[in-house]
Amino acid sequence: MNAPLGHRPLHILAEKFGIARAYHGVDGHHHQVPDDTLAAILLAIGIEAGSDSEAAGTWASISEANAERGLPPVIRVRQGEAPRLPRTGPAMAASWQMNLDDGTARSGIVSTDGETGVLDNCTNLPIGCHHLVLDNGDTPAQTTLIIAPQTAWQVSDMIRDDDLQNDRPRLWGITVPLYALRSVECLDGGIGTYADWGNLAANAHAWGADFAGVNPVHALFPADPARCSPYSPSSRLFLNVLHIAPHRVPGFEACPVARDLWNQCRDALGRLRQADLIDYSAVASHLFPVLQALYDHRPGKAPPDQATDTALARHALFEALHEHFCRQLAPPAPWQDWPEAFRRPDSAAVTEFSRTHADRVGFFAWLQQMADAQLADVAGCAKDAGAAIGLYADLAVGVARDGADVWAKPEYFAQDISLGAPPDGFAPGGQNWALAPFNPLAIRAAGFAPFRAMLRATMRHAGLVRIDHVLGFARSFWIPDGLPGTYIAQPLDELLDMVAIESRRARCAVIGEDLGNVPDGLRDTLANRGMLGTRVAWFEREEGGRFRAPAHYPQGVCAALSSHDLPTLRGYWQGTDIGWRQTLGQIAAEAANHERAARQNDKAALLDFADLDRNAGEATDPAPPTGLAASLYGQLAGTPSTLVSVQIEDMLGQSEQANLPGTIDSHPNWRRRLPVPVADMADDPGVQAIAAAMRRARPSRNLNTGKRPEITTGASSR
Numbered sequence: 001m002n003a004p005l006g007h008r009p010l011h012i013l014a015e016k017f018g019i020a021r022a023y024h025g026v027d028g029h030h031h032q033v034p035d036d037t038l039a040a041i042l043l044a045i046g047i048e049a050g051s052d053s054e055a056a057g058t059w060a061s062i063s064e065a066n067a068e069r070g071l072p073p074v075i076r077v078r079q080g081e082a083p084r085l086p087r088t089g090p091a092m093a094a095s096w097q098m099n100l101d102d103g104t105a106r107s108g109i110v111s112t113d114g115e116t117g118v119l120d121n122c123t124n125l126p127i128g129c130h131h132l133v134l135d136n137g138d139t140p141a142q143t144t145l146i147i148a149p150q151t152a153w154q155v156s157d158m159i160r161d162d163d164l165q166n167d168r169p170r171l172w173g174i175t176v177p178l179y180a181l182r183s184v185e186c187l188d189g190g191i192g193t194y195a196d197w198g199n200l201a202a203n204a205h206a207w208g209a210d211f212a213g214v215n216p217v218h219a220l221f222p223a224d225p226a227r228c229s230p231y232s233p234s235s236r237l238f239l240n241v242l243h244i245a246p247h248r249v250p251g252f253e254a255c256p257v258a259r260d261l262w263n264q265c266r267d268a269l270g271r272l273r274q275a276d277l278i279d280y281s282a283v284a285s286h287l288f289p290v291l292q293a294l295y296d297h298r299p300g301k302a303p304p305d306q307a308t309d310t311a312l313a314r315h316a317l318f319e320a321l322h323e324h325f326c327r328q329l330a331p332p333a334p335w336q337d338w339p340e341a342f343r344r345p346d347s348a349a350v351t352e353f354s355r356t357h358a359d360r361v362g363f364f365a366w367l368q369q370m371a372d373a374q375l376a377d378v379a380g381c382a383k384d385a386g387a388a389i390g391l392y393a394d395l396a397v398g399v400a401r402d403g404a405d406v407w408a409k410p411e412y413f414a415q416d417i418s419l420g421a422p423p424d425g426f427a428p429g430g431q432n433w434a435l436a437p438f439n440p441l442a443i444r445a446a447g448f449a450p451f452r453a454m455l456r457a458t459m460r461h462a463g464l465v466r467i468d469h470v471l472g473f474a475r476s477f478w479i480p481d482g483l484p485g486t487y488i489a490q491p492l493d494e495l496l497d498m499v500a501i502e503s504r505r506a507r508c509a510v511i512g513e514d515l516g517n518v519p520d521g522l523r524d525t526l527a528n529r530g531m532l533g534t535r536v537a538w539f540e541r542e543e544g545g546r547f548r549a550p551a552h553y554p555q556g557v558c559a560a561l562s563s564h565d566l567p568t569l570r571g572y573w574q575g576t577d578i579g580w581r582q583t584l585g586q587i588a589a590e591a592a593n594h595e596r597a598a599r600q601n602d603k604a605a606l607l608d609f610a611d612l613d614r615n616a617g618e619a620t621d622p623a624p625p626t627g628l629a630a631s632l633y634g635q636l637a638g639t640p641s642t643l644v645s646v647q648i649e650d651m652l653g654q655s656e657q658a659n660l661p662g663t664i665d666s667h668p669n670w671r672r673r674l675p676v677p678v679a680d681m682a683d684d685p686g687v688q689a690i691a692a693a694m695r696r697a698r699p700s701r702n703l704n705t706g707k708r709p710e711i712t713t714g715a716s717s718r
Contacts, residue, residue, distance in 0.1 A: 012055075018475070023487055025517075026424045036480075070140075074144045077148070080124075096109070099130065100126065127505075128146075128147055129447050129448050129501065131144060149501065153508055158389060159388055168642075171388060171698060174647075176212065181197070182674060190275070190279065190283040194243050194375050204387075205386055217239055218399075244291065251297055251298060255293060257297065262290050278672075291367065314345050314408040316368065318408060320364055322335070325342075393462035397419060412438060412450045413437065418434050419433050419476060420477050455498060463509065465508055471516060471518060471522065473490055474492045500529060511533075512534065532643065535559045535560070537609075538562060538572070547609035549609075560645045560647070565658075565660075568647065571657055574622065578596055579592075584663060584666050630689040633646055633650070658672065
């Protein structure tokens with residue numbers, strides 16, 4: 001909460017734009033925010049307040065502009081209601097024109113009803129974000145008119161009425177690191193592919209699962225493949241091309257150059273397949289020449305059609321430029337350090353580069369088209385298998401500051417700002433994620449188009465999307481370069497309207513990752529808008545340290561035992577996470593010993609939660625007791641929660657977690673491969689035991705236990 005409002009113009013502006021002058025951290029400490037931070041954040045959203053006089057002038061200009069506005073910047077209306085226009089300035093206009101976001105237009109007359117105006121014949125407006133102009137004979141008044149459904153698409157909307165049990169869908173699925181999946185021996189290029197995701201989704205439905213979720217598959221940096229964190233993408237509008245399965249690209253069988261290249265690196269690929277950790281640079285060095293050969297061999301060699309997709313053209317252009325400067329600059333430099341003429345997508349130098357490197361730009365555009373085609377086939381495979389939900393996709397909280405999205409449309413992002421988290425017990429210095437946030441004023445002025453495009457791209461082939469760190473829809477923690485950070489409010493209601501609109505259009509349900517320092521009332525707000533919350537068992541405790549009883553879990557959530565940032569079940573039991581943090585110097589030996597002692601108590605509580613016979617094992621056992629994983633997931637399956645997600649690492653008994661927060665290179669984040677190929681997972685005893693426990697509590701409505709055929713996208717497999 002802010003300190004009492006001061007009289008300085010800087011403080012008035014900070015209050016006006018929701019920038020916290022002080023806040024309480026999760027550790028209970030009070031943090032006073034320096035004025036330099038307030039001024040830097042205001043500048044990042046386009047508000048100049050570097051001095052008292054400048055801030056005063058800015059405030060006067062804003063006040064004058066608000067007084068002259070005929071309409072507020074945004075008007076929100078529920079679907080089926082007639083828009084009512086508040087009179088905030090000049091006399092109510094006599095006519096209106098509206099450009100709908102589907103490309104059509106409407107017009108009509110405004111009738112006056114007291115202090116409001118009513119648009120005639122507008123009760124049947126489609127959901128969307130529309131541009132409304134009122135003609136008052138002088139300066140037209142403009143606003144963004146949001147027509148939103150009450151809720152996002154629901155899991156229950158995906159299920160036939162006669163399949164519902166007491167109107168309460170209760171489904172389960174699996175979550176996997178896509179990069180970690182293994183194909184059959186001859187097709188594995190050292191990393192999981194979109195085809196593997198589809199095969200897993202189809203096969204998992206034979207186990208009773210109705211969805212298969214993966215980490216974000218947003219576009220990363222093909223020219224710098226070592227940048228492998230799926231949560232630090234270059235773009236959230238496009239896909240990670242390193243997951244393309246080359247043998248599924250149309251024309252693979254008919255392209256001898258591509259097949260020869262693949263066969264020539266047989267020994268190198270064999271080493272990559274056998275490795276426990278992914279070598280992203282090596283994978284890329286073998287994959288991209290094969291894809292280049294397929295691109296060169298495409299029928300007619302017509303360039304990919306970018307004329308009608310400006311976003312794709314700019315993304316492909318960035319990829320080609322990034323590759324060019326990665327070769328010229330060592331180590332690879334962010335685009336902010338490229339020669340100045342190449343830092344803007346509309347510069348003459350960039351236009352000339354796109355002309356002289358048209359084929360390379362075309363190659364990167366073609367890669368996106370191949371990735372999208374394979375993901376579309378993956379979604380079809382999951383649905384053909386009978387899964388109610390199919391693919392579960394993940395939306396990262398931000399984009400890399402030096403990535404394609406910020407280069408292509410810098411005006412939509414806050415410059416010289418990083419997303420992060422305030423100091424807490426795990427990170428006393430706070431967390432700086434080096435991710436660029438949207439500028440809330442800029443995206444509102446653009447009718448939320450960039451935000452909607454991001455949602456649309458993520459929901460395009462998914463039946464379920466998880467929004468990482470959804471707390472950022474209410475407020476996000478911004479860190480100006482070289483200064484302490486603070487919270488800034490976000491347009492929560494409008495953002496949730498966008499989610500509801502795009503969710504309904506895509507027929508895609510939504511999970512919000514609402515963990516951490518949750519603002520008061522946010523979970524109720526998300527639930528009222530039809531978004532599922534998140535409950536992780538490690539954090540769900542009752543009095544005395546006991547794990548929350550299954551019956552006490554809420555209904556409208558996706559329940560899980562752990563997450564990619566937390567230890568697996570075996571790792572939790574063995575204290576693997578504590579060992580890593582001590583080894584890397586995150587905690588001292590004394591603190592590590594204290595955590596291990598506390599973990600013993602937690603393990604005893606875990607045995608109670610699992611409702612296991614104590615003869616099955618004790619908390620002091622070095623390995624989890626036989627049957628613990630199946631019992632724990634069986635307990636979660638018995639909760640009222642709409643969804644339960646099962647980590648594949650727990651099914652396969654893995655001890656290492658995907659990501660250790662607070663590390664980049666010191667821990668092998670996002671690099672561990674699973675020990676069992678997708679095709680063989682059904683025979684694993686751990687998979688069988690947990691799947692059986694889930695089916696007992698959550699029987700599938702359309703279960704086919706026969707083995708599913710593999711995806712046959714594009715070319716036939718060899």
